[in-house]
Amino acid sequence: MRFDVITLFPELFAPHLEVGVTRRAYVDGKLQLQLWPLRDFAEGNYRRVDDRPFGGGPGMVMMAPPLERALDAVHAARVQAGEGTGAGHRAPLIHFSPTGRRLDQALVRELAAGPGAVLLCGRYEGIDQRFIDRHVDMEVSLGDFVLSGGELPALVLLDAVARLQPGVLQDAASHQQDSFEDGLLDCPHYSRPEQLPRADGGVDAVPQVLLSGHHGRIARWRRERSLELTARRRPDLIAAARAAGRLSREDERFLQALDIEPKP
Template identity: 90%
Template sequence: MRFDVITLFPELFAPHLEVGVTRRAYAGGSLQLKLWPLRDFAEGNYRRVDDRPFGGGPGMVMMAPPLERALSAVRGARAQEAGEGEGEGAAPRAPLIHFSPTGRKLDQALVRELAAGSGAVLLCGRYEGIDQRFLDRHVDLEVSLGDFVLSGGELPALALLDAVARLQPGVLQDAASHQQDSFEDGLLDCPHYSRPEQLPRADGGVDAVPDVLLSGHHGRIARWRRERSLEITARRRADLIEAARAAGRLSKEDERFLRSLKLDATP
């Protein structure tokens, strides 16, 4: 799987390649990352990539010509590396993803979809925005981290790469780890505990690990974790409970437990 990133700040991606568990995805070859500095495709002595917006207003707009040259180089390199032809049987064209507050919200479903594919081209905008003509011509998907504005697309790109990388085989030491993450089954994750069994408090008391987790009874532990996941989700993200219910992911036992909480998210 290969990701190509068009960016003004390629140096922001170096730590992602060198530290943390996701480094294994790149070291092991399951994920490739190619950075394309946009100024390499700008013309003139100043390597200009932006200009004032037509119609006036604050900020600068990234110009289409440098972006189109960069994208053309990316497409050519991907085709050459894959040995693609122009006819039938050529590898699927990698989608161009642009990060924008107006885009589809990045969620685990989209991460799984991308993790199962062959990669994408990531476009990291800056300044006031990107010439709409380039977006209309080339962008396949716009993605947003949420209802807020960042200085550029590099942080959303890093978030997407991190989320996709950890789903690659061999990246996590325990292959089942990501299956228990929040959102993998549509719910938030349950609480987790480690040593020591009792943690002293400032008032002289202790906070203890729940007894069920020390019982060794796998069935009871699994049910406790499921109920804590249901409770946290119902209290904090009732919309996820409704979505899980609509998708048929809640058992009769789950529904009985939710009713016992007497929350608005329960029927």
């Protein structure tokens, strides 16, 4: 799987390749990352990639010609590497924008199972809309807030995709218990020591069911904690799971017994 990143700041990606568990994805070749510094495709002595917006207003707009030259180089390199055989088989171009689809685990799984993508990291006030209309296949947002550029969202996406690659996590089943994998928030987790002293002289103990060795009870306890946490903090996810038929009768009985007041 290969990701190509068009960016003004390729140096921001270096730490991601060198530390953490997802480093294995790059060392083992499960994920290939090629960085394309946008100024390499700008013209003139100043290597300009932006200009004032037509119609006036604050900020600068990234110009289409340097972006198109960079994208042409990306496609040519992918074809040469056997990653595509023409326009009909080109990797999707993803642009990070507040106006895009919210990045969620479903989209991460979709991308993790594909051939990769070209990631466009915008800066300044935005990108010339003509380039977006011509070339962008998908716009992706991290949420309802604004960042200085697309590099951080690109790193988030790469990290989320990398950890789903086989052999990257030490336990192959680890990501299957993550939040959102089944549409719900994850349950609480505990480790040693069994009792954690408090400042008032008491202790906070690990729930006894987790020490019981009874796998069925442990699984049910984790499911119920996941349901409770999701119902209290993200009732929209409960509604979505219910609509998709992912809640069992036992789940529904548990949720009914919680008697959580609906949010206004």
